[in-house]
Amino acid sequence: MIITAKDLINKAGDLVTLPNIYLRLREVVEDVRASNRDVAALISEDAGLAARILRIANSSFYGFPSNVDTITRAVTVIGTRQITDVVMATTVLDMFDGVPEDKASMQDFWHHSISCGVAARVLATYRREMNVERFFVAGLLHDIGKLVMFLSLGERYWEIIRFSEEADVLLNVAEKEQLGFDHSDVGSLLLKEWELPKHTIDAVKYHHNYSDDGYIGVDAAVVHVAEVVASAIYASEGGEIMVPPLYRPAWDAVALPVSIFAPAVKQIKRQYDDAVELISPGNNEIGYACA
């Protein structure tokens, strides 16, 4: 029987469903008549989310100079556009959290997604992008297709992963050989179902398949470079990882000088720790050093 990317998404089911609050938030933000107060009111309905937004607004990850003590103020300082991305990020991280960590690779997935998100955010900052959270989200989501495959293929997916490691073949190539599609196809299809913006879907779809029709948007290029940098940092910590090849058109599209790597690497490491602290305070198990 031939399996399609769509089958896998259906099988993963509830675990990869967007929560209602995110869908409603998106509606409110896109409604031109809605005010910051409407957005704040909606967030306040979900006590857990409200507490988290306040924690985020006051974290070193944002570094706002004054204390943010109300949701309305948090919405104002973070911005309504960016706040949907922040909520998206927390939603995705919750999804990761719900997956059993019975395999070491799941831990790696966690680590890699967060560091890629942070790396994309740092690169976007150097590019002086208006909304850096959008890049954080794209980086976090770039491998969401893998999560779907873990959940729906089970042992068969582990076999593909083992094969790619033993034969030293890049995972996306092994997936394509075995299934006819890879995790970027699955991931981008899922995001399409979630009705995420096109730039995010494309960033996931093209993070290593760009050559299909020669298209590469800035989001995809930033995520691609972010993945390379995040993998290289992991290797510099002693991690067992093959750094994926850097695609020249992607580096050209990012349009940054080579010298940004040195300060960027430092910032990525620092922001990674901040991000992990935000997600699960007191959890030291997923530090960059990955003891």
Add this chain to the structure above:
Amino acid sequence: MTEASTRVNIDDLVAGMVLAEDAVHLNGRVLLSEGTCLTDKHLKVFRTWGLTEAIIRGGDGEELGKKAMQHLDAIVVMQAEQFMKERFTHMDMEYAPVDELFRICTREYAEKLARGGHDHNG
């Protein structure tokens, strides 16, 4: 007439170096002009503005790279290079950004080894 010049990362810049070209911010603004002798105050300004490099008179990039690792044991540096080369197998080492990333990662890993850190496999 053209004197040798070197592109130097912000971290490797020290007071006393002389700019061979204007130090230009990403947005195009000239922060300091050619011929300025850098002071600690200038370096602080560079960091504040997020400048990542400057072109200085004289010098030799390779020498600066060696200088950055000279406090480390040569064997440790070799080990780190070997380890990192295996991880960069799929990379084009002739490509400038790859080379820079390799240099940074090797330095980081060598420092980790020197501190007595172990890799993931123990």
